[in-house]
Amino acid sequence: MNVIEIRGLSKKFGQFQALKDVNLEVREGEIFGFIGPNGAGKSTTIRVLLGLLKGSSGHATIFNQDVWKQAVPIHQRLAYVPGDVHLWPNLSGGEVIDMFLKIRGAKKDEQRKKEFIERFALDPTKKCRTYSKGNRQKVALVSAFSSDVDLFILDEPTSGLDPLMEQTFQECVLEAKEAGKTILLSSHILSEVEKLCDRIGIIRKGEIIETGTLEGLRHLTRNQMTIETKREVTNLEGLQGVHDVRKDNHAFSFQIDTEHLEDVMAYISSFGLTKLESKPPALEDLFMRHYEDDAQKMKREGRVRG
């Protein structure tokens, strides 16, 4: 079942077309990664889903309900965390968390709330105006994860979090998934997306240019290697994780799954390694290709040629 469904969604701000015929679905129980360069349309899509903006054309539903017309029942079942959390300056973090929980109609679960406050190392007694950026994010994250909702919509939720808290965040997301929740995660942190997401969608200039399972894209995370050895390597293609072996005089080129790098390198070394070239994983390349605008791409290609 699709929890989120977007069909032919377009959004114009005056003459500017922010979204063009966006089609996207997020299935029940999955973590969906939504990525793309700055200004691509991620937050605009999310704001349409939240009923904060009305699409110019097309249709979007959450839990099979129209996001614009049935926003109230939808919001009782979702938690949203933006990348720039604004809070009521005179309330304490704890008060804000309580308020968010109340708005979502959650039944009071002090124990659960306390657990997340501890995990995110948040001092809930401080006034919100005294919180740093990271601490404001934590208030929103604690209130989201302590809510018993079916859907989490997270728009760059970890901006400003330190690496330890980033890890806590990732654990919380995976636990939510284990509990059968659905998560839409927009992020610029590709390692986070790679680690967490079952499927991803890439948006650029308002258009979805790629959607798929991470497994499907994972074949692109191979390193491209070229090696030369003193004695000819035997049975290279028989090794686990090695693909597309090509021989060119004394050199071998092949692709290798990152996870098998160590074993394969150990094997090859026993033949007397004399040359080794490795290109970075292609998933990053794939993202970069999509992220860069045409001008940047030309510049980079020009530089490579030069």
Ligand SMILES: Nc1ncnc2c1ncn2[C@@H]1O[C@H](COP(=O)(O)OP(=O)(O)OP(=O)(O)O)[C@@H](O)[C@H]1O
């Ligand atoms: N209210 C608005 N009025 C006019 N233009 C807008 C408005 N909101 C967004 N835009 C434009 O729509 C485009 C998409 O913006 P959006 O915030 O969705 O990008 P994003 O993918 O979330 O980027 P980022 O990664 O920087 O958060 C941008 O060019 C932005 O300037």
Ligand SMILES: [Mg+2]
């Ligand atoms: Mg955004």
